[in-house]
Amino acid sequence: MHKIARRMAIVLALCAASPTGLAAPATPASTADHSKFGELAGPFDSGEAVTKACLKCHTEASHQIMQTRHWTWDYANPATGQRVGKKTMVNAFCIGDQSNEPFCQSCHIGYGWKDKHFDFSDASRVDCLACHHSGDYTKPFGFAGNPVTVRSEYPPGSGKFVEPIDLARIAQAVGPTRRDNCGACHYNGGGGDGVKHGDLDSSLNTATHELDVHMDKDGLNFSCSTCHVSDQHAVAGSRITMTAADPHPALLRGEKTDRNPAACQACHGDKPHKERLIDAERLNAHTDTLACQTCHIPAFARGGVSTKMAWDWSQAGQLTAKGKPFQKKDGHGHVIYDSKKGAFVHGQNVTPAYQWFDGRVTYTLQDDTIDPTARVPINVFHGEPGAPNARIWPVKVFHGRQPYDVERKTLLVPNVAVPGDTAFWYNFDWPKALAAGAEATGAPFSGKYDFVDTQMLWPITHMVAPKEKAVACHECHADDGRLAGIEGVYIPGRDRSPWLDRLGWLAALAALLGVALHAIARILTHLRKED
């Protein structure tokens, strides 16, 4: 016992003395303490003033970020030839940005984008703090992406006030991007925590191992940028141009490559399972047909935050007897009806749907003609069943019901969120809201509108479960399993030749019957002889 105690003491002493030992004092990771910079002493009366200070040292930062979609919200997709990006895309949630910019641009990494006249070349309008603050920076709805530095009444005349924040203190505490920086917008798309994606919500800020093995706060504790590596402020990974298949080994540090660092295979390779020799790489053979996510994300919205599965705008606008908007909640406290928005369906621990996907996504854009007699796909994930460049992917299937122009057969963007006479949230008047929205998008509006069923797909790629919780074999290798109806792949346990089965069982039955009759005949003839 003494010996062990003495050895332990020596080990502990060594640890304490070692520069990497547990007992060593924590060294800041960065070589720069921004709180010591005179440029950041403040006070700052606007976001632009902070950015100008940042640019004194980080001279190229704005120009870098201005090349990216985080700034432009605009993207010409080379894979499909479509002009997409949040600026003009239509979705099945809050539908569209145009005419709602002062509200929606809270999630733009810039200051003052309130209409189409925003100056995209003004470097001082880049919002450095949105992605680099340490926790208490906010860009309230309604201020066109500006932080509030003076106590302000919002909506005007409402008697409700937004309190100012101290930009100097926030600027002095900047650092590398954190999960909550990205999450402020990427968790809250669609107007609330977890609403859109299903696999991204605030539960990831304090993720358990169970929720996400990479973001586990007591384990690997990855930030978003650990996988979504950025180079010159261009962040890897996109749901518009996805990496659906990456049949290559893991990347080596420093390797010259065009591959997407956010893909699982970038670190794990495409044959990651260590298997017993006798299993002959059975699991690794699955990666030719399945995305990693298909088995390793058994369900989404697993962190206790629900995601919206359906949104019916056609129900919006019901008012109380006194003409006031109202909300209804379900037993879990989730809003299932809101006069401003319509009716919702929520989901937690949702089993994804599955489909072939090769990374190409096309969207139904503002000008595209729709067929209102069927459910309109807001986006389509392309991929030929069984194709070498496609994999079976998990997706969230979201159902919407949203306004469209009955004569022009196009989807409509309503003006909803900006206080004023045309905004739906303030006057509950669809024709006005849709006319104002159409004007902002530049599209003609016939004045005749109705609501159409829509569908929107979201790739499921976050919330990677521990391997013990991966989708079990029998969940797909079965009739009516998770992959029921997926073509282009033979799945043992799901697929079989019915005629061979009939023939085989018939043969076995015939054999059984034959031996049974033979046995009976033997017994009967034997008994007769005994008599």
Next chain:
Amino acid sequence: MSHTTPMKRIYVFKRYERFWHWSQAVLVILMLVTGFEIHGSYHNLGFERAVRLHTLSAWTLLALWAFTIFWQFTTGEWRQYIPTASKLVAMARYYMFGIFTGAPHPYHKTVLKKHNPLQRLAYLVLLALVSPVIWGSGLLYLFYAYWGRLGLDGWLSLEQVATVHTAGAFMMLVFVIAHVYLTTTGHTVFAHIKAMITGWDTVEDDAGAGATKPR
């Protein structure tokens, strides 16, 4: 059955042979049970466990066969499986008619000729037809991950291989049914099974039935 002729005991199945037979029997039944679960015919162990057991059984049976082939050739026992046409019809007629009337068994088992002509033919079909179907498709199935490296990608589909493998399984199932039933057709119902357990069988003691126990 009437025992008009004197009987004697002979040592037909040697220790290795019996070990081979019974371990093979267990493995084949295990593979049928797990195989049809993988096929989706019913749910018992669960797909994953069924696959594990099926694979493990396959490897075990391969190892057993490696030893058995060695044993067959070193002992010369492989000759027991050379087919013969003599008394083939007589055997068939016996199973169809004679067995009911108490006619004498047309074949006299000896240590050197322990399988009757029908048995020999059945085992030959098993070895030359059913086995290649099962093992050929089974090994391709097992090594699916290596098809690309083996250049088989463009030639085979998993569906074809699985279908052939299933066809083989049904053939094996029919064999097992017939085989198990025919064990009851000895001079007593359990005589054959007892022989396969102890090695000793009781046969009619006609002239020169052979040595009772080989060296």
